[in-house]
Amino acid sequence: MTSTDTEKQQLTAVPSPPPPAEFSYSGQYAVNPLAEVSFRKMCGQIPKVLHRIARLSWQTDRRAVRLLIGCQALTGLSAAVLLTATARAMKPILGTDAVAERLRDALPALLLVAVAAALARAAGATATYAERRITPRLTTETDTALVEAVCRVEAAAYSEPGFADRQEAAEMGVLRTQVMVTDAQRLMSALIRMITAGGVLSVLNPAMLPLLLLAVLPAGIGAVLAARVDYEIHYANVSDRNVRGMMRWWSTTPKYGDEVRANGMTDYLLFWYRSLSERCDRRTLAAAPRTLRIALLSSLAGGVFLVLTWAVLAWLAVTGRIGIAIAATAVLAVQTMLTSLSQVVVNGAAVFHTSLYLGDMQAFLDAAAERAPKRGKRAVTGPVDEIRLDEVVYQYPGKKTPAVAGVSLTLRRGQILAIVGTNGSGKSTLTRLLTGINLPDKGKVTWNGADLAEVDPATVWRHTGLVPQIFAQWPLRVRENVTLGQPRTVDDGPVWEAVDAVGMREAVEELPDRLDTLLARELFGGAELSGGQWQRLACSRALYRRPSLLILDEPTSQMDPRGEHGIFERIKAIAGDRITVVVTHRLENTRIADHIVVMEHGRITEQGRYEDLVHAGGTFAELLELSQDR
Numbered sequence: 359m360t361s362t363d364t365e366k367q368q369l370t371a372v373p374s375p376p377p378p379a380e381f382s383y384s385g386q387y388a389v390n391p392l393a394e395v396s397f398r399k400m401c402g403q404i405p406k407v408l409h410r411i412a413r414l415s416w417q418t419d420r421r422a423v424r425l426l427i428g429c430q431a432l433t434g435l436s437a438a439v440l441l442t443a444t445a446r447a448m449k450p451i452l453g454t455d456a457v458a459e460r461l462r463d464a465l466p467a468l469l470l471v472a473v474a475a476a477l478a479r480a481a482g483a484t485a486t487y488a489e490r491r492i493t494p495r496l497t498t499e500t501d502t503a504l505v506e507a508v509c510r511v512e513a514a515a516y517s518e519p520g521f522a523d524r525q526e527a528a529e530m531g532v533l534r535t536q537v538m539v540t541d542a543q544r545l546m547s548a549l550i551r552m553i554t555a556g557g558v559l560s561v562l563n564p565a566m567l568p569l570l571l572l573a574v575l576p577a578g579i580g581a582v583l584a585a586r587v588d589y590e591i592h593y594a595n596v597s598d599r600n601v602r603g604m605m606r607w608w609s610t611t612p613k614y615g616d617e618v619r620a621n622g623m624t625d626y627l628l629f630w631y632r633s634l635s636e637r638c639d640r641r642t643l644a645a646a647p648r649t650l651r652i653a654l655l656s657s658l659a660g661g662v663f664l665v666l667t668w669a670v671l672a673w674l675a676v677t678g679r680i681g682i683a684i685a686a687t688a689v690l691a692v693q694t695m696l697t698s699l700s701q702v703v704v705n706g707a708a709v710f711h712t713s714l715y716l717g718d719m720q721a722f723l724d725a726a727a728e729r730a731p732k733r734g735k736r737a738v739t740g741p742v743d744e745i746r747l748d749e750v751v752y753q754y755p756g757k758k759t760p761a762v763a764g765v766s767l768t769l770r771r772g773q774i775l776a777i778v779g780t781n782g783s784g785k786s787t788l789t790r791l792l793t794g795i796n797l798p799d800k801g802k803v804t805w806n807g808a809d810l811a812e813v814d815p816a817t818v819w820r821h822t823g824l825v826p827q828i829f830a831q832w833p834l835r836v837r838e839n840v841t842l843g844q845p846r847t848v849d850d851g852p853v854w855e856a857v858d859a860v861g862m863r864e865a866v867e868e869l870p871d872r873l874d875t876l877l878a879r880e881l882f883g884g885a886e887l888s889g890g891q892w893q894r895l896a897c898s899r900a901l902y903r904r905p906s907l908l909i910l911d912e913p914t915s916q917m918d919p920r921g922e923h924g925i926f927e928r929i930k931a932i933a934g935d936r937i938t939v940v941v942t943h944r945l946e947n948t949r950i951a952d953h954i955v956v957m958e959h960g961r962i963t964e965q966g967r968y969e970d971l972v973h974a975g976g977t978f979a980e981l982l983e984l985s986q987d988r
């Protein structure tokens with residue numbers, strides 16, 4: 359083989375991608391609620407969840423619930439009338455008189471049968487209407503409650519192991535709300551029809567009822583056991599589904615399309631996506647034999663008892679123990695019982711299934727409520743004259759060392775503070791502590807003397823404006839991208855002012871609908887901005903707020919020199935009214951600062967003014983020299 363051949367082979371031989379890492383939904387919160395639960399306890403969940411669905415529905419639409427209850431009562435009544443009227447009609451029909459006479463005698467009962475059947479249908483249709491009035495609003499309520507719970511937790515919860523998996527598990531509860539009222543309503547009406555038919559049947563012959571129950575009970579047990587298997591698979595797949603959901607978004611959103619294509623990631627991403635799906639499928643398929651065994655055994659047991667039921671009925675009729683008319687009604691009652699029992703079983707299992715997912719959802723909502731800020735009722739009122747950090751320490755959950763390890767600092771109104779330091783030295787974490795996004799584990803942060811641990815965070819964030827390193831590109835109109843979080847005015851004057859402040863007027867005026875242009879190229883009529891323009895817009899959002907504390911974390915990393923110069927000029931011009939914090943790796947930009955702190959391993963290792971630090975021979979001077987050494 360020539361060296362050229364080897365080179366060619368090396369170029370064409372692309373190694374196959376590694377399989378995606380296997381995550382498992384584990385840890386102190388990941389307790390499969392079914393692992394230790396007995397069958398009786400599982401069935402015991404059904405009344406509880408019915409009660410819960412009723413309560414939620416009642417809170418959503420009382421009129422619709424009343425209508426539903428009325429329909430259920432009508433269903434029971436019409437089933438009873440139908441069966442008794444049928445029994446009454448059977449006697450003359452099976453009699454020995456002339457046909458015309460038999461029909462005439464049976465006519466009143468037959469009319470009653472027709473009216474009862476019509477009523478039953480009407481009750482069914484109205485119940486569906488009532489259920490459709492409840493379900494969309496109930497789903498919206500539950501869905502919004504989940505989104506709100508996630509938005510409102512303390513930011514530290516996001517770093518907790520398993521938080522995202524628990525959220526994914528809770529999402530299933532939201533999905534189930536779309537079917538839970540239907541399932542509950544069908545279960546209740548089937549139960550009512552079953553009880554009515556059972557009552558009629560036990561009057562006709564008491565021996566039939568237990569036999570029929572035995573015929574359907576195995577199917578009930580089978581359905582609940584199958585639901586349990588389904589839940590176990592769902593539970594085992596939570597983490598993979600979560601990762602797959604993220605991969606799906608990252609792979610398909612046009613925002614990252616360039617990176618995916620130009621780096622040849624498509625095949626790898628598709629491979630990973632497919633691998634995750636196949637891993638979920640494998641778990642599902644591995645459980646299929648168990649489901650089959652459950653279905654076969656329950657059908658076999660049910661079938662045996664059903665044959666027995668029909669045999670007993672035939673024996674009663676053949677031996678003359680019951681009349682032919684009664685036997686015919688019994689056939690109808692058995693059929694009604696069987697149909698409604700099957701519906702009870704199917705819908706009961708569905709309600710049981712729902713109870714499991716609702717349980718996950720409720721557990722997550724409870725956990726989120728526990729993690730909601732409980733910092734006290736004190737309020738920060740502007741203007742903010744002083745922010746102090748006193749020996750502040752913060753360690754992220756699951757981390758071995760603190761990200762901020764004992765920082766003391768005083769910031770005063772009118773001052774510009776620059777924070778510099780190597781990657782991972784704790785700069786962004788320090789800004790999170792300054793704004794009260796995270797509370798320190800030790801030490802305290804005070805605003806005008808008030809400890810942030812005792813202050814309602816909403817009153818703090820009313821006075822802050824933050825341009826984070828990674829900022830959102832909101833799929834909203836230009837105007838909302840500027841005013842989001844604080845729609846202070848109804849006229850556009852202040853919006854244009856903020857747009858001007860970041861030098862974006864020309865770019866916005868060129869957009870098809872100026873401030874009304876939707877910034878989402880994925881959507882019809884949407885437009886897209888360049889990276890630097892997005893960053894200017896993020897800065898304009900913070901400036902529009904006119905905050906007491908303005909924090910800019912690498913605010914100009916994507917901007918051209920003109921844009922960068924403009925932003926820093928603006929920061930200087932408005933600095934008198936506020937406390938300004940700039941985090942940057944471009945050390946030249948720290949010239950505007952009144953005070954610079956250099957961070958290393960979560961501590962402040964140097965501080966002073968630009969001119970002092972340049973000549974101090976420390977990290978700042980070293981980093982500056984390196985940035986100029988090209």
Ligand SMILES: Nc1ncnc2c1ncn2[C@@H]1O[C@H](COP(=O)(O)OP(=O)(O)OP(=O)(O)O)[C@@H](O)[C@H]1O
Nearest residue numbers: 517754757761779780781782783784785786787788
């Ligand atoms: N949400 C988080 N959860 C867990 N650890 C985190 C989180 N955010 C940051 N860290 C860790 O905290 C440490 C400090 O991170 P931080 O983002 O504050 O550094 P930084 O100085 O801003 O870095 P850079 O210059 O790269 O932006 C790092 O070790 C990082 O891995």
